[in-house]
Amino acid sequence: MANSSLTPNASRRYRTGDQNWVREHNLSIVLNYIWEAGGPIARARLTEISGLNKSTIGSILTELQAWGYIKETGTSSVGPGRPGVMIDINPDAGRVIGAEIGVDFASVVLADLKANVLWQRTIETNGHDYSAKPNQDQVLAQTEALVVEAIAQVEAAGQRLLGISLGVPGLVDHATGTLLFAPNLGWSNVPLREMWQRFKVPVIVENEANAAALGEHMLGNARQVANFIHLSAGVGLGGGIVIDGKLYGGVGGYAGEIGHMTLAPDGQQCKCGNRGCWETLIGPTAIVNRVQQVAGEGRAPILMALPEVNGNIQAIRMKHVLEAAQRDEPAVLLVLDDVGRYLGIGIANLLNAFNPSLIVLGGMLSLAGPYILPRAQREVEARALAANRAGMQIVLSAFKSDACVMGCVSLIIREILNNPTAWRPDRVPNLRGEFAASS
Ligand SMILES: [Zn+2]
Structure with missing residues (x-):
């Protein structure tokens, strides 16, 4: 099994480095630089940013190429001197x-x-x-x-x-x-x-x-961002907290359950056993339930007329809510605005606790973004400490669902x-x- 959690001696606090370890470490560093380049990178540039000498880089690249991880993609004649060899990750590794x-x-x-x-x-x-x-x-x-x-x-x-x-x-x-x-x-x-x-x-x-x-950190909208929080709404609401480039796991690896922060002490029952969790206010299930209630009061005629809903309140799903919002159904927009309010309140709490530079909204939250973000932004402005919201951005996930x-x-x-x-x-x-x- 090749898995970091199973690495021998992982429990030792400090790892000593013999020659093999240094070699493996350098292989990884060079491969990571090639990956981070996001496209072909000149061999000379790799030598420069890795700080390794030319012959070490040469033998590392030979090895990585023999194992199939990288490939040469021709030469580049940018700058003075001989054309440089360009190297890229081999997608077919x-x-x-x-x-x-x-x-x-x-x-x-x-x-x-x-x-x-x-x-x-x-x-x-x-x-x-x-x-x-x-x-x-x-x-x-x-x-x-x-x-x-x-x-x-x-x-x-x-x-x-x-x-x-x-x-x-x-x-x-x-x-x-x-x-x-x-x-x-x-x-x-x-x-x-x-x-x-x-x-x-x-x-x-x-x-x-x-x-x-x-x-999102490696491939999406949080690349090169060291401190950010990703909010992910599937049916519930989950969170991933990245601090100094690493996922914060806490003692047991269970940190990030921010969907279960209490925002309404006497609120709705949550599946976790608690009441009034953030998830019960802005999670997709909560949104659908509230829209169903509004529809039951006869206030969502556009939504109820959608072919897949066809007057059946029980048939309403998140995608229908979004469709009705897109068609400017006032009562649905009101519900989403209120979701934006609680989204903003929760984000303000997170900003004050963690001071991230970026909040990424994923899953259903990213799909509902246009209808909930303006209100969320206003709540953040009103509630987070100025120092914690300065320069902070809220963006939608690159990958949505x-x-x-x-x-x-x-x-x-x-x-x-x-x-x-x-x-x-x-x-x-x-x-x-x-x-x-x-x-
Ligand atoms: Zn809960």
């Missing part, structure tokens, strides 16, 4: 699968090593019935079937599968890859990584909001960049369990 189990859907993407999506499928798993508890065995089987489909694509292309990452809406024990508790799914203690050992590649299980935050699966893709890529030796072709088997000859 292998394939990566990102998966998500949501409350009413499962989604799987297949990507290359540059995070280009090659194949994607999303299915409904629960008939959009948020009140029914999803059948665990059935949903897992449906999700696994999607992964098998993705793997078939990898096989057909004669490619190597480098890893699978799965995002879930609940607390995850990272050491074992077990889903401990998912209030909105009603599941507990599901040993997901153990179950997916059958795929014979490294499997990383992560909380969906954390995955989304890390994806795909934030989690893309985050999962980024988790595997990140592991590879940080430990390329563990993923070299003679260490990770192909799908038939065969290892490449040692290079």
Whole structure:
């Protein structure tokens, strides 16, 4: 298993560096610089930014190329002197699968090593019935079937599968890859990584909001941003807090459950057992419930006339709410404005606590952005300390509903960049369990 949580001696406080460690560390640093360049980078520039000497860079690049991670993409004649060799990540170094189990859907993407999506499928798993508890065995089987489909694509292309990452809406024990508790799914203690050992590649299980935050950090709108908070609204409301470039996990890795901050002490019952959580005020389920109430009072004729709703209040889903908002249904816009109010109040609290430079709205919040952001901005202006809102920006996720699966893709890529030796072709088997000859 190539996974950072299983690295030998990870519990030692300080790691001493022998020659091998220095070598592996330098391989990772150079690979990370190539990745961060976001496109071809000159070999001379790599030498410059890494601070390594020319011969060390030369042998590192030879090794990374032999393992298939990078490729030469020709020469560049910018500047004086000899044309320089240009180097880029080799997208065909292998394939990566990102998966998500949501409350009413499962989604799987297949990507290359540059995070280009090659194949994607999303299915409904629960008939959009948020009140029914999803059948665990059935949903897992449906999700696994999607992964098998993705793997078939990898096989057909004669490619190597480098890893699978799965995002879930609940607390995850990272050491074992077990889903401990998912209030909105009603599941507990599901040993997901153990179950997916059958795929014979490294499997990383992560909380969906954390995955989304890390994806936004590596691939999306929070690139190069050291301090930010990602708010992710699927059915519930999750958060990922990135501090100094690292996800803040807290003692047990469970930090970021900001959807369960109490904002209304005597408010609605939340699935976590508490009352008046932020999630019960701005989560998609809460939004749909409030719009259903408004519709029941006869105040949402445009919404009720939508073909998929057709007068049936129970048929109203978030997508219909957004459609009615787009058609300027006044009562729906009022509900969303109030959602913006509580969004802004919660963000003001987060700004005062963490002083981030960026808040990223993901999932349903990003889709509802135009209708909730103006009010949220006004609340932030009115409530956050001036020093904590100075220069701060609220932006929408680059990946919207795909934030989690893309985050999962980024988790595997990140592991590879940080430990390329563990993923070299003679260490990770192909799908038939065969290892490449040692290079
Ligand atoms: Zn709660």
